[in-house]
Amino acid sequence: MRYSKIPNETIRRLPIYLRGLAMLDRQGLKSVSSDKLADFVNAPPFLIRKDFSYFGDFGTRGVGYDITNLSRQIKKILNLDPGHKAALVGVGNLGSAVLAYPGFKIYGFEIEAAFDNDDAKIGKKIGRVSVEDISKINTLVKRGIMMAIIAVPEEAAQQVADSLVTAGVKGILNFSPKRIAVPKKVKVISIDIATDLARLPYYIPSS
Amino acid sequence: MRYSKIPNETIRRLPIYLRGLAMLDRQGLKSVSSDKLADFVNAPPFLIRKDFSYFGDFGTRGVGYDITNLSRQIKKILNLDPGHKAALVGVGNLGSAVLAYPGFKIYGFEIEAAFDNDDAKIGKKIGRVSVEDISKINTLVKRGIMMAIIAVPEEAAQQVADSLVTAGVKGILNFSPKRIAVPKKVKVISIDIATDLARLPYYIPSS
DNA sequence: TTATGTGAACTATTTCACAGCT
DNA sequence: AGCTGTGAAATAGTTCACATAA
Numbered sequence: 001m002r003y004s005k006i007p008n009e010t011i012r013r014l015p016i017y018l019r020g021l022a023m024l025d026r027q028g029l030k031s032v033s034s035d036k037l038a039d040f041v042n043a044p045p046f047l048i049r050k051d052f053s054y055f056g057d058f059g060t061r062g063v064g065y066d067i068t069n070l071s072r073q074i075k076k077i078l079n080l081d082p083g084h085k086a087a088l089v090g091v092g093n094l095g096s097a098v099l100a101y102p103g104f105k106i107y108g109f110e111i112e113a114a115f116d117n118d119d120a121k122i123g124k125k126i127g128r129v130s131v132e133d134i135s136k137i138n139t140l141v142k143r144g145i146m147m148a149i150i151a152v153p154e155e156a157a158q159q160v161a162d163s164l165v166t167a168g169v170k171g172i173l174n175f176s177p178k179r180i181a182v183p184k185k186v187k188v189i190s191i192d193i194a195t196d197l198a199r200l201p202y203y204i205p206s207s
Numbered sequence: 208m209r210y211s212k213i214p215n216e217t218i219r220r221l222p223i224y225l226r227g228l229a230m231l232d233r234q235g236l237k238s239v240s241s242d243k244l245a246d247f248v249n250a251p252p253f254l255i256r257k258d259f260s261y262f263g264d265f266g267t268r269g270v271g272y273d274i275t276n277l278s279r280q281i282k283k284i285l286n287l288d289p290g291h292k293a294a295l296v297g298v299g300n301l302g303s304a305v306l307a308y309p310g311f312k313i314y315g316f317e318i319e320a321a322f323d324n325d326d327a328k329i330g331k332k333i334g335r336v337s338v339e340d341i342s343k344i345n346t347l348v349k350r351g352i353m354m355a356i357i358a359v360p361e362e363a364a365q366q367v368a369d370s371l372v373t374a375g376v377k378g379i380l381n382f383s384p385k386r387i388a389v390p391k392k393v394k395v396i397s398i399d400i401a402t403d404l405a406r407l408p409y410y411i412p413s414s
Numbered sequence: 415t416t417a418t419g420t421g422a423a424c425t426a427t428t429t430c431a432c433a434g435c436t
Numbered sequence: 437a438g439c440t441g442t443g444a445a446a447t448a449g450t451t452c453a454c455a456t457a458a
Contacts, residue, residue: 007427015405019384033439042386045439046429053441061435061440079408086404093307097300102361103384103401147407154309171407173400177226177310179249187410189403193380194310196396197293198222200354200378201286203394214449240417252417253451260419268418268457 010051014074015107016041017048021071022106033064075108084109085145087169089160090152091116091131094175098149099126112145117156134163141168149173150180161188217258221281222314223248224255228278229313240271282315291316292352294376296367297359298323298331298338301382305356306334319352324363341370348375356380357387368395 020040024032034045041048052058052065058073059065075081086104088095088111099111116122117134124131137160140148148169152160157176164172165182174180174190182188227247231239241252248255259265259272265280266272282288293311295302295318306318323329324341331338344367347355355376359367364383371379372389381387381397389395 005426009427011406011409012402014409015402016399018405019399019402035439040386044429046431046441047427049440050428050442057441059440062438063436064439077409078405079411080405081408084408093300093304097304098400100300101400103399104404107401107405109404146411147404149404170411173404173407175400179247185412187407189407191398191400191403192223192226192310193305193308193382193398194314195219195222195226196398197311197316197354197356197380198225198285198287198314199218200380200394200396201288201291202218202221202284204286204353204377205392212448216449242417251451253419253453254449256418257420257450264419266418269416270458271417 006054010054011078013041013043013047013051014078016043017051018071018074018078019103019106021067021074025067025071029067031060031064031066034059036064078107080108082108084147085112085143086147086149086173087111087113087115087137087140087145088129088149088151089115089134089137089164090150090156091118091121091126092151092153095149095151096126098151099129109147111149113140113143134160137163138167140164145169147171147173149175151175154178213261217261218285220248220250220254220258221285223250224258225278225281225285226310226313228274228281232274232278236274238267238271238273241266243271285314287315289315291354292319292350293354293356293380294318294320294322294344294347294352295336295356295358296322296341296344296371297357297363298325298328298333299358299360302356302358303333305358306336316354318356320347320350341367344370345374347371352376354378354380356382358382361385 020037023040034048037048038045055077058070086109088098091114114129114131115134115137116131121131122133146169148164150157150160154176157178158180161180161182165186171187174188177192227244230247241255244255245252262284265277293316295305298321321336321338322341322344323338328338329340353376355371357364357367361383364385365387368387368389372393378394381395384399
């Protein structure tokens with residue numbers, strides 16, 4: 001670590017780089033230049049190089065970056081230990097989509113538990129996990145699960161967040177459009193598909 | 208428009224402000240101060256004021272912002288005409304979640320069409336829309352639909368994007384983890400839930 | 415009083431250009 | 437020759453403090 005401060009934007013891009021590297025790896029490549037990687041991640045080459053330079057010298061001048069090594073380094077930076085576990089709360093359409101989402105694999109984590117409050121869903125097996133009653137959330141940390149995904153209706157989001165915090169969860173990915181309040185030590189990342197769609201018309205000429 | 212250049216970040220926040228205003232409106236309030244609104248949107252009061260100031264004087268000193276008027280102004284800025292229409296491509300779990308998502312309403316658009324390539328789904332009515340064969344995408348612009356949401360598997364994303372561009376769609380919200388290539392005049396906003404989840408461990412101490 | 419609107423200072427991030435390895 | 441790594445310059449975005457208006 002050669003710089004004291006790493007931009008948040010750099011951290012935001014690292015998973016995207018990792019995804020690009022996974023694609024290149026699947027194509028059988030061993031190493032890649034920042035120019036080539038740029039085509040896959042929508043960031044200019046010098047930004048890619050700068051981003052990596054915050055953490056060390058990962059490349060070889062005249063050659064590029066070794067894909068396997070670079071991937072490993074990024075995973076280490078992001079704290080993506082193999083077998084990182086996450087839980088899902090809310091097994092509706094969105095939750096089911098999350099459970100079925102193939103994109104998590106390359107980041108080395110698995111959704112290990114799913115919760116819902118609907119008796120019709122509890123006990124059902126979806127993919128590898130069985131849906132548990134939402135009251136079982138307090139067993140999470142005991143099971144080594146520190147992250148959770150909230151995919152419940154807006155009205156229930158805060159209550160679920162409270163349960164997760166009480167259970168000791170340290171990070172939350174929130175899909176509900178409601179801002180949820182948590183203690184500062186808990187990190188929340190929110191995604192609201194509607195707010196993203198809502199700025200699209202701004203960029204569309206006239207209409 | 209008093210400033211020549213409006214920050215992209217400001218545009219990104221406008222839909223969030225709109226959402227906060229909708230909540231306050233539901234609570235029956237008529238006007239709101241930047242301090243109060245700040246509690247709802249996770250942005251500091253002075254940033255809220257600065258953001259609005261790029262577009263005009265929307266508030267009243269000593270009083271605050273009229274909720275109805277401010278909402279209307281933001282919608283105008285974002286080009287959210289009432290009855291803005293969007294199409295959905297891919298009616299799997301994720302697509303179904305999008306169709307059922309209640310959060311679009313406040314932005315004044317509706318999902319007016321849905322497409323899939325699965326015969327078992329085509330013809331089915333989900334909510335207000337009937338699923339159409341994906342080959343019907345070329346009718347979109349004729350029907351006044353300029354925006355589309357891609358919720359298909361990664362492998363199909365680029366092909367769907369090509370069809371949408373050919374059909375004349377001007378904005379795309381892309382849920383697949385694949386970067387899609389489109390002409391510059393078409394705006395793409397991408398959401399990959401895995402990349403967001405992947406940076407959560409970075410912010411979680413030790414573990 | 416109260417709360418907006420904003421220039422100026424500050425901080426963060428991106429871009430450039432090129433020195434330095436392999 | 438090719439491609440990384442990085443200071444320095446440029447740009448973008450945030451924060452502050454306060455003049456200004458209701």
